[in-house]
Amino acid sequence: MARYLKxxxxxxxxxxxxxxxxxxxxGLLAEIESRGDAAVRELSERFDxxxxxxxxxxxxxxxxxxxxxxxQDLDDIRFAQAQVRNFAQKQRECIKDLEVETLPGVVLGHKxxxxxxxxxxxxxxxxPMVASAHMSVVTAKVAGVxxxxxxxxxxxxxxHPAIVAAMHLAGADEIYVLGGIQAVGAMALGTETIAPVxxxxxxxxxxxxxxxxxxxxxxxxxxxxGPTETLVxxxxxxxxxxxxxxxxxxxxxxxxxPAVLLxxxxxxxxxxxxxxxxxxxxxxxxxxxxxxxxxxxxVIVCDSYEEMVKEADxxxxxxxxxxxxxxxxxxxxxxxxxxxxxxxxxNVAYGDKVIGTNHTLPTKKAARYTGGLWVGKFLKTCTYQxxxxxxxxxxxxxxxxxxxxxxxxxxxxxxxxxxxxRFGGKNAA
Numbered sequence: 104m105a106r107y108l109k110x111x112x113x114x115x116x117x118x119x120x121x122x123x124x125x126x127x128x129x130g131l132l133a134e135i136e137s138r139g140d141a142a143v144r145e146l147s148e149r150f151d152x153x154x155x156x157x158x159x160x161x162x163x164x165x166x167x168x169x170x171x172x173x174x175q176d177l178d179d180i181r182f183a184q185a186q187v188r189n190f191a192q193k194q195r196e197c198i199k200d201l202e203v204e205t206l207p208g209v210v211l212g213h214k215x216x217x218x219x220x221x222x223x224x225x226x227x228x229x230x231p232m233v234a235s236a237h238m239s240v241v242t243a244k245v246a247g248v249x250x251x252x253x254x255x256x257x258x259x260x261x262x263h264p265a266i267v268a269a270m271h272l273a274g275a276d277e278i279y280v281l282g283g284i285q286a287v288g289a290m291a292l293g294t295e296t297i298a299p300v301x302x303x304x305x306x307x308x309x310x311x312x313x314x315x316x317x318x319x320x321x322x323x324x325x326x327x328x329g330p331t332e333t334l335v336x337x338x339x340x341x342x343x344x345x346x347x348x349x350x351x352x353x354x355x356x357x358x359x360x361p362a363v364l365l366x367x368x369x370x371x372x373x374x375x376x377x378x379x380x381x382x383x384x385x386x387x388x389x390x391x392x393x394x395x396x397x398x399x400x401x402v403i404v405c406d407s408y409e410e411m412v413k414e415a416d417x418x419x420x421x422x423x424x425x426x427x428x429x430x431x432x433x434x435x436x437x438x439x440x441x442x443x444x445x446x447x448x449x450n451v452a453y454g455d456k457v458i459g460t461n462h463t464l465p466t467k468k469a470a471r472y473t474g475g476l477w478v479g480k481f482l483k484t485c486t487y488q489x490x491x492x493x494x495x496x497x498x499x500x501x502x503x504x505x506x507x508x509x510x511x512x513x514x515x516x517x518x519x520x521x522x523x524x525r526f527g528g529k530n531a532a
Contacts, residue, residue: 104406105414108372111361111399120359121309128284128313135288140295146285153257153280159296160262160278168267180233180269186459187237191245191478198479208495215482217247218323220298222290224305225255225270228282229357229391231263232306234456238463238476239305239325240273246481251275252300254290256282283307287314291322304476306331306463309359325476329466331356333451334363334420334440336411336433341426341447343374347382349424349450350375354395355388361399363418365411372402412436419470422451439470497527504531 134142148154160168169177202212223239226232236253243251253275255266262280270278279297281289287307291314293299302323303315315324333353337346350362366372379396383389405411412433415423419439427433430445437443441464444451455462463476490496500523507516516531523531 105410106404108369108402108404109376109400111401121313124309124313125317128310128317131284132288132292132314132317135285135294136292139293140297143281143285143289143294146283147281150285151257151282153260153282155280157296158279158281160267160280164262165267165271165278168262168264169271171264172268176265177268177272180237180265180272183234183457184237184241184269184273186457187241187461188245190459191242191461194478195245198482206495206498208490208492209499210489210491211486212488213484213486215484217249218243218302218481218483219248220250220252220300221248221302221304221481222287222300223251223253223270223275224287224290224303224307224311225253225266226305226307226311227255227258227263227266228308231255231258231266233263233265233269234462235305236266236269236273236275238461240270240275242461242476242478243304243481244274246478248481250277250300252277252279252290252297254279254281254286256280256286284310284314287311287318291318302481304463304480308357325463325480326465326473327467327469328463330359330361332361332363332421332441332466333424334365334415334418334422335424336365336415336427337368337371337375337425338366338427339368339371340428341371343371343376343378345426345447346371346375347378349426350400351379351382351386351392351396353422353451354392354400355386356391356395358391358394359399360395361401361420362396363401363403363420365403365405365414365418367405367407367411369404372404376402408432415440419465419468421464421466421470422454424451439468441465441470441475493526496522497529500527501531 144154198215200214204210221243225235240251240253253270257280289297290300291303304325306328312328316327331353335346335349346364354360354362364375383393386392403414405414415437416439421441423440424444425433426447434443434445442454442460454460461476465473465475500519503519504516520531
């Protein structure tokens with residue numbers, strides 16, 4: 104039976120915090136919808152102290168920002184984007200259009216059609232999330248999206264040069280220095296100067312995530328994304344130092360980021376807890392990581408691999424780092440996760456920044472019903488049909504007529520009946 108050596112905040116506290124965020128977001132989105140650019144500018148001034156002549160960067164401003172990025176950083180950005188682009192292209196090649204003759208004279212098919220316009224949010228408040236530009240803009244462009252716009256908040260009083268470089272190199276058609284709810288609302292709802300998009304993607308803080316949730320339906324979104332989550336599954340084949348490093352490496356994202364250790368070794372569990380305290384004494388981001396670990400960190404000890412899989416699927420974590428003697432056991436048996444990182448040679452940071460898999464992943468148990476952002480999220484699989492012969496139309500029509508009458512739909516039935524008469528030369532039976 105699973106035993107907790109450490110637990111995080113109770114669910115009622117989390118729910119109360121969520122309710123406050125929900126109310127704030129609802130009011131600010133209403134302001135953006137009713138007052139457009141004026142509301143966006145007021146919010147940007149209030150939250151980011153940022154009110155330029157234009158939130159959209161001109162080509163000259165983009166070039167000026169890129170010029171501030173070192174050649175090494177630009178090469179690193181290009182390398183990361185090449186990995187993301189290559190994997191997305193391989194995924195796109197797996198998605199095929201279909202056309203098949205299901206009955207003589209009956210042809211059914213589907214086409215995979217890119218979304219027309221996508222807005223990509225790139226977080227840049229506490230940490231400038233350069234990699235989020237790769238994950239969203241590159242992937243949308245590989246899918247064939249015609250118009251991709253990208254927003255990131257100002258950083259230290261202006262556009263963040265590396266984020267602008269990443270957006271531009273990824274292929275963004277429009278780049279805005281705009282953050283938070285005001286960015287998400289402007290992209291989704293449109294203003295006098297920003298044409299609305301059809302879909303929003305990208306991670307963000309609790310307010311950005313809630314804004315996307317409230318806008319969903321009016322526009323599409325990639326997924327409901329909350330604070331970063333990490334789950335480390337480990338056994339005695341690794342030590343407390345590497346487990347603690349992988350837990351704190353994600354806990355530093357923010358004070359509400361869950362970091363969970365799941366193990367069948369109580370010794371490893373206690374070694375990891377001790378090592379976390381040691382590392383918190385030297386980690387530069389310890390202030391944030393310590394709060395995250397104190398409030399949301401958990402340590403669970405199980406009796407077997409089977410029980411570990413059951414607990415992992417219950418947790419349904421965004422990131423799952425597996426460091427056991429048989430990591431493929433978890434690949435074969437787990438069903439609820441955003442992304443798996445198999446073996447001690449890889450880790451969540453590789454996926455977050457450079458290796459090529461997408462880092463926009465489901466949180467708050469959404470992994471029970473969806474995977475993360477990938478090229479297929481930007482495609483609409485739309486069906487079509489055609490009937491080639493009179494005989495086929497009359498055959499399907501007879502079945503359709505009877506099934507419509509079974510449900511009491513007389514008008515539907517007549518749609519079938521007229522074709523049975525015209526193309527079959529008889530009345531539907």
